Amino acid sequence: MKNAVKDKRREREYEVFSQYLKGKDLKLTSQRELILEAFLAQGGHISAEELYQRAREKKPHVGFATVYRTLKHLTQCGLARELDFGDGRIKYEPEFNRRHHDHMICTQCGAYIEFLNPQIEELQEQVSRKHGFKITSHRMQLYGLCQKCQKNAKS
DSSP states (O other), rough: OOHHHHHHHHHHHHHHHHHHHTTOOOOOOHHHHHHHHHHHOOOOOOOHHHHHHHHHHHHOOOOOOHHHHHHHHHHHHEEEEEOOOSSSSSEEEEEETOOOOOOEEETTOOEEEEEEHHHHHHHHHHHHHHHOOOOOOOOEEEEOOHHHHHHHHHO
């Protein structure tokens, strides 16, 4: 992604978070800002524990409860999406102005593959129209074995 576009999106993400906090009578503290920056810099899936470790690298006094609460705020304001891949740990990924995608999750090693299939998306739209249903959002997660685990199972 071009730096100017990335900077503009990052600026908008900060604005969204700041406005959300203001609406809740909360402040954009230096700790929340650090956590937001670490989350956005990650770009992919991250657990609260992993984000906590990254934040502590920059500010050792950041508490886990602050990281956890900030992730909840990020989710509520639309900057993050909570994901449950079935491994007992909730992960978070950036959501704001990101392209929709679905996930395939390996039940053996926990690896995941992000994918987008326009045919599946269109089929969902057809089914919803047929039933007079309006889709407002969806998540599709397919569980199975990745190629590596399939190969190891044959050995």
